[in-house]
Amino acid sequence: MKKSIVIIGSGISGLCMGALLVKQGFDVSIYEKSSFVGGRTKSSVYKNHILDNGFHIMPFYKTSAVYKLLEEIGIVNDLKLAKVNDIAFYENKKYHKYPKGITDILKFSLLPLSGRISLLKVILPMAFSSVQKSEKYDNTSMMNVIGRLDRKTRAFFDAVCILAFADSPEHVALGEFMRMIIRANPFKGGTSELAYPAEGGYDTICKLVSNYITEKGGKIHLGQAVKQVKVQNNKVAGVILQDGNLVESDCIIVTHPAYLAIRELFEPNILDQSLQSMAKKLEKTTSVIEAHFCCSDKLDFRQLVFPVGDYMTKGIFFVTNIASSVSPKGEYLIMAGAPVPSEDTENPQKIKELTQKMKEEISQIYPNFTKSLIWERSMAWKLVESVVKEPGLVWKQKFPHETNISGLFFVGDSTISYGIGTDSAAQSSFLCYPKILKHLQ
16 A cells, blocks of 8 residues: 655645645645644634734745745636735834835935935845855844944834844844845846735635645645654654554655654654754744734725834734735724734733733824724734744754654754745745655655
8 A cells, every 4th residue: 555645734834845745646644733724824714804823925926935836736826916015114204115126225215315325235235145155144143234224224124024034133144134135136036026815814825725735636634633753763654643543654744843843743862963952942933912903994005014213013014905805894904013022922911011002103103093993902922933044043054854764854944944934934845845756766
């Protein structure tokens, strides 16, 4: 009997890998402990609005790894995407268009001419660099470059890092930031365009890919957790499910963050000590407070606004302006977010205080906000996603796809990949895919 390839987890990386393999005719079984696909991209319906668990976005639009996957398996036309391009900074009662290229930077009204020149001096060498050169700066903090800039010029980098990494420049490696700027450079085949599913809910992408997998004969087992990866003689032999059943397989792909997988899915010391140490180093989190606000008024026609100055709120997403399908007619969904210390995400009182602070700041920008507010919903996240982006913890310094165990592969945003959020998870699958094919052949 032919053994299935077993994939543990049905997030972006697990589904991408599953789709690539079933396209080649391989027998694939995905085991997912939750009752839904999508992992951290799950969305839910709350008071007739579609709410994402965190604001996910498709960076680099048609050049992103997620878009590439949809093209690769031939379903890109099944997904209607809305462009996210009405982006602005807000400072001192004025809005300033978010710059997407050299021409925009030269016209960037937030900064005086001297500030625009300073910004170009930083951005241009990055944009026309190479991925290979960027790796030389993987152990360098962004602050080495932007620390000496004035507050307004720094605001540009604050905004980009919030949008790209859900974090502040203090926690981002210069090499990782450079690779993002390279991918956004249209002169090198890139784009700074962003996109979001027009029907609302980033997990729309995951549902489309999971449907493709099952239509091609793959199996997705929801609500079935893997208890342990079985290893014999330095080779994978299968997985033991939570109910004790053994599923035999000589190819197992783990999509959980490496540090969690090693702790939860393997007997002690099965993997090399060096790998265990590396995984432990990668146990880093980006922590954010995010709040959804439903309003009766359309406070702004823009899609995204970055407050500049002494605001805790770093980004205001007008979700209904991006995708009208997320809200019932006459109601408008807003999401606001701010990076916070990790301990704040575990303190309900602190979450309440920070949400109130965001409401006050939004009211300063939009005086009609308070009277038009219908309901609010706060969320706090400690995420291990593209958070492994600190100096010394990026790109090739992440967890490897292959280990000392034959037939065992790791994919996901904590493994070797660069990119933003869900895009790094998809890119990781593309990078690992040839290695899996070589093993299977």
